[in-house]
Amino acid sequence: MVSWSQRVRSLRHRFWFGFSERVRWSRGAYYESPARVLPPRPPAEAERIAALSSRYQVKFELTLNAATSLNNYEYLDILDRCWAAAGAPRPCAGTVCDVGCANFWYAATLRAFFRPQRLVGIEVEGHRLYRDGHTRVDYAAGYLAGFPDAEFRVADYAASVLPAEVISAWFPFVTPQAILAWRLPLSLLAPARLFARVRENLEPGGVFFMVNHGHEEAAIAADCCKAAGLSCRGGEARPGPLSAARALPPVGSLWQAA
Numbered sequence: 001m002v003s004w005s006q007r008v009r010s011l012r013h014r015f016w017f018g019f020s021e022r023v024r025w026s027r028g029a030y031y032e033s034p035a036r037v038l039p040p041r042p043p044a045e046a047e048r049i050a051a052l053s054s055r056y057q058v059k060f061e062l063t064l065n066a067a068t069s070l071n072n073y074e075y076l077d078i079l080d081r082c083w084a085a086a087g088a089p090r091p092c093a094g095t096v097c098d099v100g101c102a103n104f105w106y107a108a109t110l111r112a113f114f115r116p117q118r119l120v121g122i123e124v125e126g127h128r129l130y131r132d133g134h135t136r137v138d139y140a141a142g143y144l145a146g147f148p149d150a151e152f153r154v155a156d157y158a159a160s161v162l163p164a165e166v167i168s169a170w171f172p173f174v175t176p177q178a179i180l181a182w183r184l185p186l187s188l189l190a191p192a193r194l195f196a197r198v199r200e201n202l203e204p205g206g207v208f209f210m211v212n213h214g215h216e217e218a219a220i221a222a223d224c225c226k227a228a229g230l231s232c233r234g235g236e237a238r239p240g241p242l243s244a245a246r247a248l249p250p251v252g253s254l255w256q257a258a
Helices: 004-023 043-056 066-086 107-114 136-143 176-181 191-201 214-227
Strands: 095-099 118-123 150-154 164-170 202-213 230-236 250-257
Touching (some): 066 107, 066 230, 066 250, 095 107, 095 191, 191 202, 191 214, 191 230
Parallel strands (some): 095 118, 095 164, 164 202
16 A cells, blocks of 8 residues: 555655656766775674685775775675575576666675676666766766676666576565655556566576565565566575664575576
């Protein structure tokens, strides 16, 4: 059920969404100032970051600021723990497609974990304007500058044909509250179409990786996956040390064609 207040918020979001996509403003690629060295972290976090850095041969802080670097380590931690909990071998994918990638700040994490030949991030609101005058496409250009095998695409994934061996979705929208909190109109809330497209785009033997906010949202998303013809192969619901600050635990799951 959608309340009247939610409908009013949706109308406001629809106006600004349409405006940004029509104007398509850009100031050019935006590059973060590298942190070089991370600020001191609690012992458990520092230990986990060191382990991930060694295992995947990454140092995000050499090219990204401290906040973005820490967020990348958290995402890498979620991937690492989810695959381990599922007992699944880490895929070396031909194509990885990430659904709803925002400005694709975590592209480096997906490249480090999946080692793809091609990486595609797709975002329906690619021209959202930030306070500094740059847009998502500007930020994405900076984050992908050193990755010739990566692409940022502005499009509605539910209407896109993008075959891939691995499809990932970090916190996909499955409830009105979630999509409105992200300042998007309710017209873009179409979980059935979204997960049906995931199933259609998933190559034979491929894996769909999904992360949700808490167990309640994960249960809703799981029902959508099953309705689309996907079967769960395992996952991880316990928050790691790098996700301790989240109000709800990130629930990761792996899915394949049923």
